Amino acid sequence: MQTLLHTAGSRGHASHGWLNSYHTFSFAGYQNPERMHFGVLRVLNDDTVAAGMGFGAHPHDNMEIISIPLAGTLEHKDNAGNHGIIQSGDVQVMSAGTGIAHSEKNHSRTEEVKFLQIWVFPNKRGVQPRYDQLSFRAADRHNQFQQVLSPNPDDAGVWIHQDAWFHLADFDAGFSADYQVKRSGNGVYVFVLEGDATINGQALHARDGFGIWDTTSFTVQADSNTRLLLMDVPMSL
Known part of the structure; x- marks a missing residue:
């Protein structure tokens, strides 16, 4: 087993x-x-956007882009005619493929998002751009790994053009669970959203x-009430 720690305070700002x-x-x-990517995981930005503000229309291509709201409401529009509003408990995905322009804005004029x-780098280039969003029940991630993304349109969650699986988990203090890596050659990047956990003897906050x-596989131990995002991704580009 090999591991890599990125503390919260070491991130770019x-x-x-x-x-x-x-x-990250x-x-x-x-x-x-030294911080270019983790396998095919290229960007992990932890964003707070003021009320009524956001990112104006801008282009992307050949990238799988996932948005996970933690608080507030986020509004998406793109030049393919898609329009969606997401909030905590939702996951949004956009396959940029051959090219798409989109905007992401705080839907609220009174609260930050x-x-x-x-x-995530895709395993196929030049695909038809696509957009999707789904809502997930909080109860389904209480003391268990809730799959919210996979490579399979027929599996649980949204899907992307990559052999990647994302899981959310809300663990009670003292709870532990084993995570099974989904595919040979994959690694897992664990991001602690709230609380404290220990993995392979490493304390995380x-x-x-x-x-x-x-x-x-590896074991996740919650040292306090803890919320986690696990991103299971190929390590080879």
Whole structure:
């Protein structure tokens, strides 16, 4: 088993007044040659957007883009005619493929929105752009791993063009569970959303990231009431 720790305080940071963003991997003005990606996981941004503000229309191509709101409401529009509003408990995915332009804005004019912006390199280039969003029950991640993303349109959750699986989990203090890596050659990047956990003897706290690979399974121990996002991704680009 190999592991990699990214503490919350080691992340890149950008504050633009309306946007407060923490970058686990190199992004925009934050460039760190040792923090370019974890396998095919390219971007993990922890964003807070002020009321009524957001990202204007901008293009993407050949990237799988996942948005996971943590608080507030996020509005999506794109030039393919898709329009959606998501909130905590929802997961949104956009396959940029041959090219798409979209905007993401705080839908509320009174409250900020907090969300994760995640980019994953696809295993197919030049696909037809697509958009999807789903809602997930909080009860289904209480003391268990709730699958919210996979490579299979017929499996639970949204899907992307990559051999990747995402899970959310809300663990009570003292609870532990074994996670089975979904595919040979995959690693798992664990992002602690809230609380404290221990994995492979490593203590983790809110907004810490922990990469694990060259293993088929590992145990997650919740040291307090803990919320986690696990991103199971190929380690080879």
